[in-house]
Amino acid sequence: MMMKLSIPLMLVLGCMLSVNGQTISGAALKTQIRSNMELAVTQYKLLDRSVPADRMPQHFDEKTGKLKTSDITWWCSGFFPGTLWYIYEYSKNADILKAADARLKLMEPMKHFTGNHDLGFMMYCSYGNAFRITGEPSYRKTIDTAAMSLATRYRPSIQSIQSWDSSKNFTCAIIVDNMMNLELLTWVSNNGGDPRFRDIAVTHANTTIERQFRPDNAAYHVLDYSLANGGKLLRKTTWQGAHDTSAWARGQSWALYGYTVMYRMTNDKKYLDQAHKIAAFILNHPRLPKDGIPYWDFDAPGIPNVLRDASAGSIMASALIELSGFTKGKMKDKYMRTAETILTTLSSETYLAKPGTNGGFLLKHNVGALPLKGEVDVALTYADYYFIEAMLRYLAVK
């Protein structure tokens, strides 16, 4: 795929080589990121205008031109307010602040939600950022309540937080994505809240290391348990991956990000080691494209003629920038260089929307749940959220 870079990028010298295109770094990438963030202000004003005041954006399909919205119970509902807060933090734009505030308030009732494990995504990406930026004490209370709600899903017999309720598909499913909800729990305990939340998070993270990885350190998507008889592991399987034992790309990104966060929150080297192992699986994988954006599953039949998942790339970039900060020497550079490659690729015309297009989202070409034919090759809220987070992290460290 020929990669065309946007105008500010082409104007900047000092490009570095990558095989499928260009990787820019340092001042050149910062210039590109500033341009992307200006685009984010414009795009997210458009997106905010397009979504009814009591709803959240869910996805935009370029092929049909349709914007799908969700109610606040959808697992992704917190990403739109969270992204608006990030954009506000960068831009200080008054319209974006108004939108961030209004969409945040919509999320408040979800602090009592106990129907699945997604409270971290919903409440920490939204209220966590809002509290970090504003220090508003009532937001802190909301975060505490959300952690309490999430903790109700801890199941001692399997030493894990139950992801999904029992259904015709699963008895008691634990999905690797659950690693992303542990930041909410550990943050509350680390900041004067109930220490039990951190214990639960640590236990869950330890169980996941023991049971949810292949010998090559790729994560299985789903473990299904019986809660009866002391919690028997029934099977290792998938829901969104290519097959039961495949390495679903976004699952690997969630795992990488989750263990990097757990190291930050606990200082326990076991989590840093796990993050390095996951990074090694991803970065040394012969089927990771040179431009850094993974195919939707590392084991998808038909590679290279299968879809890429930009969301897996954006989550990975954000995680690698943080992990690079915990790493010394050659690997530190390798993590940062890979993040730079991903951010360069996501800034190309292939992935980055032109102003006024893509329904107001930033990134194109994300894959939600391909085997379920859900949200395939569309714009998605979480791809934008982690893209923006990665760019802001880059600006903060470079």
Ligand code: GLY
């Ligand atoms: N947590 C669901 C997903 O990553 O699609």
